[in-house]
Amino acid sequence: MMTLNRTLACWLTIVALAGAAWSPTLASPAASAIADARVADISRALDERRLVDAGRMLDQALLAGVQDARLDLLTGELQLARGRPADALETFTRAGAAPSAHAAARQGAGLALSLLGKSDEARAALEEAVAADxxxxxxWNGLGAEHDRRREWAQAEAAYERALATSADPAPVYNNRGFSRLLQGRLDEAVADFVQALERKPDMDAARTNLRLAMAMRGEYDRAVSGATPAEAAALLNNAGFAAAVRGDYRQADTLLTQAIKARGEYYQRASANLQYARDLAAGDQRRPTANADR
Incomplete structure (x- = not known):
């Protein structure tokens, strides 16, 4: 129906890796208690997106000589959160050498591979992760996204169902499933999923943006752009304009995309390309779009 890029960054939420067994090199109860406390503190910092704190605590743990497979896993999670998937992949690969960390390491590696655009390898790693755990x-959530990329809608739906049943944080799953349903044209169900995501995580920008896009796809252009801050206005108008073009509402698309360009106050390549696309379609040119919604 349209080409919309899924933002997995946007979409990957770092969660505590509770339950991952730690390295047997820590044998004493005292050492175990210290490791457990450090892992809990670092996990909490990652959950709360306090990345500087998480990095500082990881450095302190390593300098203190704490040996625990969970620290490698948490280092990989921190690298993912900082937008360094190549480093994360290397870290997760190393962490996977410990049998106790294998499933979590394959999960992390699969998410990193997906961010790196290595879809086939990502799918294999994620399937290995869910087979192990x-x-x-x-x-499961990452597998849903990989199925979406292949337009394997039934498999994606099944993966998201498993993700919702097993995730400690369901908001990213609802967001991803909503986007999957948006791609399929199941707009009412997509809106419901984005609302579910926002009810669980009100500050989830990706879900809020996607909800506005789904409203625009239903022709609710005013709702899609209402309440936008000056910083948000250009991107939201672009998204609404792109949705109008996909719907065949070319006059409205022209209006919204022109407003997006004016709101940006400088050259806006994506909105300009979308405006040309909408005008080409209006003139009877059915070429596929070369631009898409802001994510």
Whole structure:
């Protein structure tokens, strides 16, 4: 129906890796308690997106000589959160050498590979993760996205169902499933999923943006752009204009995209390309779009 890029960054939420067994090199109860406390503190910092704190605590743990497979996994999660998937992949690959960390490491590696655009390898790693741990909710969520990329809608739906049943944080799953349904033209169901995501995480920008896009796809252009801040206006108008073009509402698309360009106050390549696309369609040119919605 349209080409919309899924933002997995946007979409990957770092969660605590509770339950991952730690390295047997820590044998004493005292050492175990210290490791457990450090892992809990770092996990909490990652959950709360306090990345500087998480990095500082990881550095302190390593300098203190704490040996625990979970620290490698948390280092990989921090690298993912900082937008360094190549480093994360290397870290997760190293962490996977510990049998106790295998499932979590394959999950992390699969998410990193997906961000790197290595879809086939990502899918294989994520399938390995859920085979090793059927409760690996983030791996199921990542598999859903990989199925979406292949337009394997039934498999994607099944993966998201498993993710919702096993994820500690369902908001990213609802967001991803909503986007999957948006791509399929199941607009009412998509809106419901984005609302579910926002009810669980009101500050989830990706879900809010996607909800506005779904409203625009239903022709609710005013609702799609209402309440936008000056910083948001250009991108939201672009998204609404693109949705109008996809719907065949070319006059409205022209209006919204022209407003997007004016709101940006400088050259807006994406909106300009979308405006040309809408005008080509209006003139009877059915070429596929070369631009898409802001994510």
């Amino acid at each position: 059927p409760h690996a909710g983030r791996a």
